[in-house]
Amino acid sequence: MIKAPESYSCIDCKNRSECFANLTEPELKLVSESKLNIKFNKGEIIRKQGSFVTSVLFLKEGFVKVYKEFDHSEQNSIINFNKPGDLIGLTDIFGESSVTFSVAALTDCQVCCINIRLFEKLLVENGKFAADVIKSINYQTSALFDYQLQSNHKQLHGRIAKAFLVLTDHVFMSNTFGVYLSRNDIAEFTNMSSMSVVRILKDFKEDQVIEDKNGYIKILNRDKLENISKLG
Amino acid sequence: MIKAPESYSCIDCKNRSECFANLTEPELKLVSESKLNIKFNKGEIIRKQGSFVTSVLFLKEGFVKVYKEFDHSEQNSIINFNKPGDLIGLTDIFGESSVTFSVAALTDCQVCCINIRLFEKLLVENGKFAADVIKSINYQTSALFDYQLQSNHKQLHGRIAKAFLVLTDHVFMSNTFGVYLSRNDIAEFTNMSSMSVVRILKDFKEDQVIEDKNGYIKILNRDKLENISKLG
């Protein structure tokens, strides 16, 4: 974890979040001046559950997993995977002082840390910005909530099928997963044991639903996957 | 479902949501003029999943359950129980045109329906109001998300114990549940079968953890309940 050499201005950042569309130039400048641009290596923990909330994260480059740890359990729950352009930590705004989840880098990452107090100040001063943030929060959380609830009503094959559809459609935007996901990652995203993941992936490979080359999964038969997901 | 005879002004509503604290008097007047005050009877559906979003609901009197229905499943999932003073439907703001969950009255209810377009307009124009709404959304959703995720890591006794703690602490604010909850309601809130609920409630009664008089549950031993909840 080192500070990136060149710290671009937010004003000409090409892949900045659409949440910032309604910030004025002076406001964007404030964001730009306050932000820290940090590089994380694959595997590093970007944010640890329980630590103080100091910033909202903008993921400029790379992929991360957002997960929750539990007191009386070894296994974590992965809540979401994020991709370049995503804002992380909006749900901690105006909230408790300690972070409610952990974030870890799945690949090398570039992260912009935006001071959360500045963020909150801008929300109060600029209603349009606030509206965009509300929109973003609502969109994200309702999708994630849906995913979790639907998961409860499916058995294992359906759960993994659903998870893979979410990953292709909303994270990797491609039939091929651009990032190596361990069996354990998949287990924590679907709330099952990693042994079960192994078994189901074997079934999926035998049925030509997916291909798995060194952990890089590719969806071969989307229709079948959707069917498995629906039928539970 | 009939329109309530006397429609009080929001300006002197005693138990209005703290979200409205930063609205100006003219803004509050707009809300007041646009709102519909409706009375629902116990058991009636207040809002149906899939219908058009037209309003944010303010629960003035009574208790409701908020739940999600699924295509390929008989059983619903209850997401939350709401009490007087709660705003319902904030997560639909700036979202899809159709409602993502259903709401049903557990008791007779008084509900204020606030036009959602007005609500959105006020958010854009008044950043302080928007900030309060963000705070409220984040507080609610993070609590509900936590509950669901923790639920996944517990087995049945722990799940019901946790559910009862949430109900006492955040819904009924009392050791005694002020509302009749059916076995099926409890099942849908804890994502288990109603037969399992029956069995576990029997255990809890035998162990003097709860008392159950005609469906009105009272917590007798909170420490024990917390322990069961923790240990899963």
Added chain:
DNA sequence: TTGAAAACATGACGCATATCATATTATTTT
């Protein structure tokens, strides 16, 4: 008040899924 329907209760059974034990294969470290 009576009949019908809904909610509650309880035991027997079966299945899905976690756990355990043990290989085998990859990956990292020295």
Added chain:
DNA sequence: AAAATAATATGATATGCGTCATGTTTTCAA
């Protein structure tokens, strides 16, 4: 390159929990 560690794989076993069947009680309508 060798050793050590971690990730993946796979069969056997155990069990938690849902489903089914059946009975009882409560609620509600006529």
